[in-house]
Amino acid sequence: MSRAVGIDLGTCNSVVAVVKNGVPVVLADAEGRTLQPSVVAFGYANTVVVGHRARRQALHAPESTVTSAKRLIGRRYNSPEVLRMKAGVGFGILEGDDGSVKVRAQARILAPQEVSAHVLVHMKRLAEAALNEPVTHAVITVPAYFNDAQRQATREAAQLAGLSCLRILNEPTAAALAYGFRKNHKQYVVVYDLGGGTFDVSVLRIDGDFYEVLSTAGDTFLGGDDFDDAVAEQLLKQFEAQLGTSLAGQRAVRLKFRDAAEQAKIALSTATQVEVSVPAAWRAPDGTEHAFATTLDRATFTAWVMPLVQRTFAVCDEALRNARLHARQIDHVLLVGGMTRVPVIRETVQQYFGRVPAEGVDADAVVAVGAAIQAHALTDAHAESSVLLDVTPQSLGIRTMGGFCEVLIPRNTAVPTDASKLFHTAFDEQTEVRVAVYQGEGRMVEENTLLGEFVLSDLPALPRGQVRVRVTFSLDADGILSVEARDDRAGRAHSVRIESCASGVGSREEVDRSRFEDTPGQELM
Amino acid sequence: MDPRLRERIEVETLHEVLSEIDCYALLGLPADAPQDAVEGAFRAVSRRLHPDRLSVGASPEFKIQANAVFRAIGEAHRTLRDPETRAAYDAERKAGAVRLAEESRRAVAAEAQVRADPSRAAKTPRADAFWRRGLQAFHAGDAASAVMQIGFAIQLEPDNAVFQDYLARARQAVAERKAAPKA
DSSP: OOEEEEEEEOSSEEEEEEEETTEEEEOOOTTSOOOEEOOEEEOGGGOEEETHHHHHHHHHOGGGEEOOGGGTTTOBTTSHHHHHHHTTOSSEEEEOTTSBEEEEETTEEEOHHHHHHHHHHHHHHHHHHHHTSOEEEEEEEEOTTOOHHHHHHHHHHHHHTTOEEEEEEEHHHHHHHHHHTTTOOEEEEEEEEEOSSOEEEEEEEEETTEEEEEEEEEETTOSHHHHHHHHHHHHHHHHHHHHTSOOTTOHHHHHHHHHHHHHHHHHTTTOSEEEEEEEEEEEOTTSOEEEEEEEEEHHHHHHHHHHHHHHHHHHHHHHHHHHTOOGGGOOEEEEESGGGGSHHHHHHHHHHHTSOOOSSOOTTTHHHHHHHHHHHHHHOTTSOOOEEEOBOSSOEEEEOGGGBEEEEEOTTOBSSEEEEEEEEOSSTTOOOEEEEEEESSOSBGGGSEEEEEEEEOOOOOOSTTOOEEEEEEEEOTTSOEEEEEEETTTOOEEOOOOOOTTOOSOSGGGSOTHHHHOOTTOOOO | OOTTHHHHHHHHHHHHTGGGOOHHHHHTOOTTOOGGGHHHHHHHHHHHHOHHHHOTTOOHHHHHHHHHHHHHHHHHHHHHHSHHHHHHHHHHHHTTOSSOOHHHHHHHHHHHHHHHOGGGOOSSHHHHHHHHHHHHHHHTTOHHHHHHHHHHHHHHOTTOHHHHHHHHHHHHHHHHHHHSOOO
16 A cells, blocks of 8 residues: 655645654754755756755865755746746856746756756655655645746646655645644634745635635745845955945855845854854955855845835735735744745734634645645545635636736636637638747736737638637646637537647657666765 | 445436536526525535545546536526526516627626726727726816716717716816816
8 A cells, every 4th residue: 555645846845744653743964854855856867866965065166066956946937037038047047948947957957847857756766665655646736826837837747756646735724734733723724835945925814624715816926035135245245345335146146145135144043143154255356265254133034035024015915905805814924944934024914814823833844744634535435525625826818909917817816617618710711829928917918928929720710700719728626727728609619629728848758757766876865 | 335325326317418507507596586695606516526535436427417517507507697697587587588699798797897997888999098098187187188088989979978978077077177267
């Protein structure tokens, strides 16, 4: 008998959990660590190292170590987020043939989902070692605000890792599931999930074993990484002022400051003041080594990150408005993600909602635990299973005349769901209709993300308007879209496959499965 | 013994006649049910028939059926929980429809959206440009300019009721200003 686990595939860290004898357990490696860095280091001779060992490598060999692959997964190369990230990392970010993102590390070029697959293999092996039995199935969590392409790419990563993905579950929903497990709550809950790279807010109504997501909102490019960047930026400015020279474009210096900023941020969660030091921060052209040292207090840190903190509450406003609730109607606030240990976050959340965030929730493990509970419910017929109704975070629509985006499935619609639209030919003897699918809230298609395009072809050559084709969009419980088109008159089904624009892995054959199985030198538990 | 055999049989039976069962019957509600009964009915039926609860160890065919049934239940919920879509559905149901037509659902949603945000009222990009400027002028208190811009928008979309409404209000504002004694 094999096990189904829950995996929180995070931007910075990943966690795996399982329900064993009815009790959720977070699994640890041989050293007792549950949090595993989502870092993949590539060495010579095709060796791959994942987790803590890879993280150590990241500092000496940033060019062969891939971090935060989750920020790239399912994105187009020329999106602002990817271009922004490119400037701040040591490994290479390239454009694939089809406009997808590729990463380059140690002369290897991979799609982001291949990097994530390495992390998943690492988590799978950790679980197998801890449970002493094979692990074949998993529920994998993603930020609620992930779009279709990002979800599909995550599913691909699971496939590459040899895991059968039972469900793509939204992180805040997983957290709520873990929070409400066997508690018989009847309340409105907000999940404030600030992770390493993404921010999500979900508003849920929990009624015993019934979990209904009322709304979700988020920013897939706002997380702990950005806080570190903001602090590093300020520290660098101080350093530049001391040196009297500009360090713009000096990537190695930047990376050192980011690391120092992250450490300072963590220390300031408990201390009110920390010493920040970056030894050998910069080697001047004349060969002199310059070190940087300063004292940073919590108030200064808070001031530096305040613009980012405020952005999270703009997202909270939106989520509450869409749920038609006020902050004061919320019974409980769950803080999820390592970033929520930062005092300014706890304080501002408390002010905003007028209540103390729920205690007893392990911000790091709660998502994996929720995923494990769902994995158990989906594989054990005798499990006490809850009903989980999640929603789609962003509207799905198509391009219409004039570049408007016509919404077929509005955001915050419960999944699974479907919607259809009747298309007419616009010209005489038109035998093709091109349909472009977008996700987002903008009125014009340019403001939204293109998910893909398809062509309805072989239509009968008739006068315009006489050919009618009904196109049906189906969103499954994972939030992944499929499209079907049916000729209204002939009753003939057109097979439509929406090619995800951001896939980047290409055809199945292109991907050498064996690379993920037993890479020589891959860290074993 | 399958702990959820009864529910599975219920799903299979429902699936066979799904296209004939209306939204009220799917949620187990009478057609004159009060609005606040909808949520509870939806929760009760979801607890019993949600595919996640019934699909463990089931055949692929059953999973497809259970999903189809639950999509229909979800659609019934979306139709009935909102008084406006419910009213649109009731009208179509009287004419013999089993479900609310997708086009009607979108029309109701679009109306609600325009009510919440009149800046989305234009249906064509050219009218949209004039409309946005007209609306801006209207809110800035520049009624004369609003009359002109909205007038242009109406030439492009003569049937747009929101345009007509705002044009009337802008014209009235101009008239009131003329009537007011100059200070």
